[in-house]
Amino acid sequence: MAARECPAAVTIVLATLLAGALAACDGEAGGDGAGGGGTLRIVGAADPDHIDPASGYTFASLSLSRMFARPLFHTRSSNTFEETIPLQPDVARELPTRRNGGISPDGRTYTITLRDGVTWNTRPPREVTAGDYVRGLKRLCNPASPSGGQGYYRSTITGMAAYCDAYAKVDGRNAKAMADFQNRHDIAGLKAKDAKTLVVRLDRPAGDMLDLLGLQFATAAPREYDRYVPDGAEFRRNTISNGPYQITRYTPNTTIVLDRNPAWRADSDPLRPAHVDRIQITLGQDTPDGVQQQLEQGTADLAWDSPVPVAAINRLKAAGDPRFAIRRSPSLSPFLVFNLQSPNNDRALADRRVRQAIAYAVDKSALVKIYGGPDVAEPLNQVIPPGNAGHRRHDSYPTPGSRGDPARCRSLLAAAGHAGGLTLRFPYRVSGNNPKVAQSVQANLAACGITAHLIADGNGTFYSSTLVTPSAAREGRWDVAVPNWSPDWYGNNGRSVIQPLFDGRTYGPNSTNYGGYNNAEVNELIDEALQTEQPARAAELWHDADRLIMADAAVVPFLSANFPIFRSDRVRNAHFIPTIQAYDYSKVRLAS
Template sequence: MAAILLATAACTDDGAGPAQPSAVPSPPAVSTEDRLVFGMGEPRVLDPALAADAESLRITRQVLETLVRAEPGGARTGPGLAEEFRVDATGTVWTFRLKQGVTFHDGTAFDAAAVCANFGRWYRFDGALQAGDLSAYWQTVFGGFAKNRSSRLPASLFKSCTARDAGTAEIALTRPSSRFPAAFALPSFAISSPAALRKYAADKLTGEGYPAYGSNPVGTGPYRFVSWDRKARLVKLEAYEGYHGAKAKVKELHFQVVEAAVRKQALLDGKIDGYDLVAPADQQELAGLGYHVLPRPAFNTLYLGINQSGNPALAKPEVRQAIAYAVNRQRLVSEAFPAGAKPALNFHPDTLPGWNPDVAAYAYDPAKARELLAAAGLASGLRLRFHYPQGVTRAYMPSPKQIFELIAGDLRAVGIEVTGTELPWTPEYLHAVTRGKAHDLHLFGAVGNYGEAYDFLGPLFAQRQDEFGFTDTGLFEQFKQVEKTGEPDARVPQYQRLNARLLELLPALPLVHGPDVLVFDKNLIGVVPSPLTDEDFAAAIFT
């Protein structure tokens, strides 16, 4: 997917040959303003190792950096603090050649010893730091710790980190894993100054619930931390003059907590310079007023879950295929989603390696749907219970009731009578669709955390889930094989086969990839929307 640009070249085709792009003026080298204020929700903690919420990590991404990172505007993994990285033939040892001459904001040197100090710290988390809400991403990626304090924690995937020399760090795993190298780009694995970790007792919980380092992050990023005024709900950063890359053009970067309902007015009043998760109803208005309305490349998938355990009819492949042919996904995109949404062909976006264009597409075909129902002995019709959530909005599901009504109408048109049940998102809806047999169809979504197809597919389909109520040992074995494939290129054909098989089995139907949207002031340019919310504010400039 192409990166969204603030200024695009206009082209025409008059038959006289390739059109020439119009001239686009270069942005100024110096910003006309010294402060950028971004409106957002409440952050929890500024130690990324202990943060799982997007608002905290939005801030820490500007202050701390990871060994590898996603390409600007995309999800593919490239160099970060490591100039080069590779895996050995066993798929278990990752070697990182580090950038030279990099310093932390406290003046100490970044080197392989610092890398290993961070990985060793996370691996040795103990006591309360092993709680799922404190070390969520470590547990998601690496599993357990050096000494697990709960029998529910698995053995750790992490084995060791070795500083071969100042510029070479070697991370060993207990087995190959499909999570890497992309998972190394997660902001929770950003490298902190070991001196600051010691100074602020990073592993000692305080009365506020987090260690002192959670309010005093020190990294190598383009901005350094200045202050966090909890009463004013304001985090201040300033450009780090010793930064090893392109220095930030705006001197001060402020993250101001602003309630979602009043962010648009705060932008119009000039109190903030931007915010994200712009309501669909506000996007056209703000664009018309000259604000830069920027969709992020969609990195999620709305799907229609099909529960095979609750209704015998849904265990028939013909019936699931009929449902797939009955749903008009293009109309969902056109009527229920903002600009930038697209119909989903696989369960993950096409920005990830392994996306397969040759899967069963199930183009909208009501006649085919009726034919398949007749072949399944259901020419007289079928009744299904359809659950959808209340009181929730997601980029992949901006209006659950509208989406339900559109799909229900499509199904009724082919002879499938639908009874809708609307439930509050938590806990009623989540419990109903993931634990029981009280429904036949439901709406849900997958959101990617890092640039690897397994992050979308594995949690949904690698083993039996009550959400779908189906078992396919051959499919589950395919997932086991890809999960233990350490070489990234070797995983691509495996994902393509998995995507094809999933669209044959249809435990669910992928529907739409839906973008969320950023907006910036009329004279603010340079920020490239990221599907991973990994926007680089150091590139921002006021014209």
């Protein structure tokens, strides 16, 4: 990488050392008068993309559903990154292995036993069953609000793809029609052997299957959910909990309140101690500076969807403020995605030469400054970030100092037949650093003759509808956008970047392949990487896919960012979750 005087490894070490030094004072052990009870006050900008755990796929929605929807397996929160990687039993009694008989000798059958004492907050409370997990996985393909993560399961569980294809034809506005389909059609690879035993059969061995079953949208679903359109307004008013908290009040884009779930038992949950009595999330706070001010003044405790403002980062670092930390969270955050379906500019973005021209335009060094400097972010030139399986440094579009090259951009545009430039529709999120990033990229594009019309998206619809509605893409309602992507898990995680973002076979409603990219050679590499049981070979294949994607300029990676985070004076026992870039609400204690 030509832009940096110090390599990425040094950046990560610096960030980790800083985080460790500050963490020594952050009250992880729960001291300083911290105890149970009280209301944890969280403030932020907008609704999560979805409240339904089957659909939720943003940091905010994952933080929320972790409190009321439990998967079979999960990871621990910790301020030591390596401690957050190993998978732990959650509702499952233990991790299946070949040795304990939970995984068959051929690696294709998983038998999972549920622990006792996990109950729904129904009246009367009843135990969560293996059938509830079958129902939860079936719901991923619902046509009303399909899961962006369904590709993980379509490509692994026997019969899942055929089931999903058939389910897509059902009326997504009719709750009864969807429930009838689910209840009358089975997935060959999913079976509730009895109330406590789930059997999952795969088309072929998958070394990361337990990781997939540990993702937040692979949670159980109670039979009551059959009454509602998935993630519809009525569903959002009637969520049911098997976790430590339950949603007791929801006012769109205004307030979400969670109170203790009286049906939850601490001895049934090894991962969520649930110290506070209430979690109150106040929305509509669009300005990161305003959120930060509330945290520092003590009128709020944690940020919902706003990072620490850059000016505050420098001030807090200089002061050694113990409430501030930079947590390690290797990610593709943010990146520019192209709408390859857009009819605008005579379908210019479908032309690889145009996308390659734009790849030279972006000043990534300016974006590093927007995010808070090299302690927080470094330029990224490939789609697999550092610390993830298949990452290897390469740069298909180098520019001096990562500052961009507008002259080369203009030259390539002219060669592609667009010497007069382009006009692009550019929706952006209004929270956090996003407005500044959008303005910076807009200026970069202008320097090479491209006019980008910025469109503010302040209603929480960026991920829930703007980028994930194919009809909107085909109508040209947007051309470029800047989402973030954090791997769904770390460790054996090659699948968690390339497949959800670039597998062309998964494009459709709620797909995280936002631009509709589809390259048959990339799809073949994905299949080959998923089928191999040799991690080193899989990593080579993921890297090969990365190179092809970059040669196509399917996206423009901007940064790999760590996460600056702040807590109020009264927050103790703050433990970080790298995959959702937030502290674990269930572990927080409040100073008395």
